[in-house]
């Protein structure tokens with residue numbers, strides 16, 4: 105049985121203290137904790153001087169690609185990447201092959217996560233059969249399955265039909281579920297390639313207008329209010345979307361929203377390279393949008409950061425922009441990007457980071473043993489993070505099976521030193537344990 | 538000049554003027570009995586066409602052959618839906634065959650950039666039209682044609698009329714003509730302007746009749762009928778009525794004003810037959826000039842070691858600087 109004493113860790117960036125993990129729980133917190141001689145040989149002592157202790161991170165939006173695209177990622181490799189990024193729980197999106205639209209598939213993914221053991225995997229159930237947007241999937245069966253699904257999403261596609269969206273929002277109330285919407289009006293984005301604006305016109309790439317996201321978010325907020333249900337907005341990317349969610353929250357409606365690390369850092373200017381590594385959905389937006397998304401995350405309009413980790417094999421990115429797949433890796437760089445864009449800029453404290461990347465996503469996903477404070481008696485899901493170092497991102501060093509990181513060669517602050525899942529290290533010294 | 542010609546925006550005014558001057562020498566050659574130059578002997582030019590365009594391919598082929606280059610034609614069909622031949626694999630194959638220049642036509646905007654920058658190829662890349670992005674040699678041949686009729690383009694007013702949104706010709710012309718000092722006005726219904734066109738440095742207008750009397754050249758762009766189905770305009774009739782160039786509108790032009798079209802034309806849609814065949818029309822000449830301009834581009838990019846035309850006064854120093 106593993107026992108760990110983390111010496112001089114700064115919980116949420118506070119004063120240095122010791123944290124003792126035993127039995128999968130945080131057993132004690134205090135300065136200069138001493139271990140009884142009798143068990144001392146069994147206790148691994150880790151010098152955490154200068155390291156920040158955060159609750160294990162929770163990702164509400166991960167594509168693990170298994171089943172179906174094991175050439176891009178598997179549950180095993182994807183959760184390794186998650187652990188290295190400081191995550192102890194990820195929500196696996198439903199757009200696999202077969203689609204996670206039945207109890208059988210979500211249980212399969214859930215079981216694969218347990219077997220891999222790097223971090224807990226909570227499958228997201230599809231809202232509609234085959235993500236086709238025509239007929240509700242058996243949401244109740246997925247909720248009642250061993251996987252206990254609470255988050256439902258057709259992510260990758262938008263539940264565009266307003267009646268279907270209304271019914272989904274209503275139906276999930278029976279098991280306290282949430283519909284996580286990929287907000288993209290399909291007719292306004294046919295063959296869309298990048299943010300519609302000055303640059304798309306120059307580059308001759310078909311535009312993905314902000315209004316196609318904002319119109320759906322506005323509609324869904326109104327629907328959620330009308331039927332009294334929970335709505336979660338995936339990967340919000342525009343200034344207008346921030347305004348709409350802020351307005352919906354001001355009404356007291358039960359709406360939550362997420363922003364992705366890449367929408368906090370990168371802008372549509374990168375499309376001018378025609379390098380599809382920067383092709384993502386929703387697309388990279390303007391610098392003004394990035395500012396608005398940061399401000400929304402800072403003031404709590406945007407509840408969480410979620411990665412939208414989207415692995416793709418090399419050949420799907422080493423081609424013409426128009427032929428390339430949408431999406432970029434995110435798990436192994438998320439915390440560094442949040443540090444660079446939000447913490448180092450003074451917009452968020454480390455306590456805020458814990459809220460945005462652990463507590464809040466766990467609440468939205470209705471997870472009980474994740475997103476808990478670092479306090480005695482709580483589950484020992486802990487990250488030790490060194491904010492003082494800088495590192496150069498190397499795509500080839502990533503645990504993900506895919507290499508499609510837009511940050512390759514970039515210098516980012518911070519490094520995950522250790523991750524503990526229920527008291528057991530999944531990462532030590534920055535490497536898989 | 539740079540190693541590649543990917544965008545008309547890559548050309549400085551000096552670059553563009555050098556191309557036009559070289560093209561004039563090449564054009565003079567067309568009037569001689571022997572139309573071939575040894576300038577690119579032993580060099581290989583590959584025409585890589587991922588989208589049908591017989592006229593552009595033939596123009597480049599004729600240009601390369603008149604410079605005595607070896608020409609390889611490669612054609613592959615595809616689209617974003619049926620990827621077909623991969624650009625990368627094709628590039629690697631052609632690279633192995635020792636291509637000095639690759640002329641690429643592609644349905645995807647940016648494909649020539651990928652070819653030039655992704656490390657697949659070390660050849661000079663000439664963009665022969667990519668998606669809805671650019672078509673720089675078309676802009677050069679248009680400018681060349683204009684200078685032959687209008688002289689220096691400084692301060693000249695050029696109207697470009699039609700489907701600007703989907704037109705690579707409009708994008709390249711807007712860039713090049715401004716570089717050459719012309720005043721460009723784009724004319725289209727609001728649905729066929731791209732967002733942000735106001736940042737292009739050009740004038741825009743929805744009113745063709747207001748623009749025509751001031752224009753020194755009027756370039757009509759092709760408008761595909763299918764655009765009607767996507768509600769860019771209500772009907773062919775309405776489009777023609779508001780934005781087509783017919784004999785009545787032609788009457789509003791100044792005496793010296795020329796009428797251009799990059800082809801292929803849809804007679805009766807954006808231009809009527811009597812206008813296309815009128816004395817003002819330089820549409821056929823555009824095709825002839827296309828070969829001369831493409832000769833100049835290939836010659837300058839590949840840095841021909843001898844003067845392009847033996848009787849010309851081009852000095853070698855210039856060539857080295859501009860190779």
Ligand SMILES: [Zn+2]
Pocket residue numbers: 259260261286338339385386
């Ligand atoms: Zn999505």
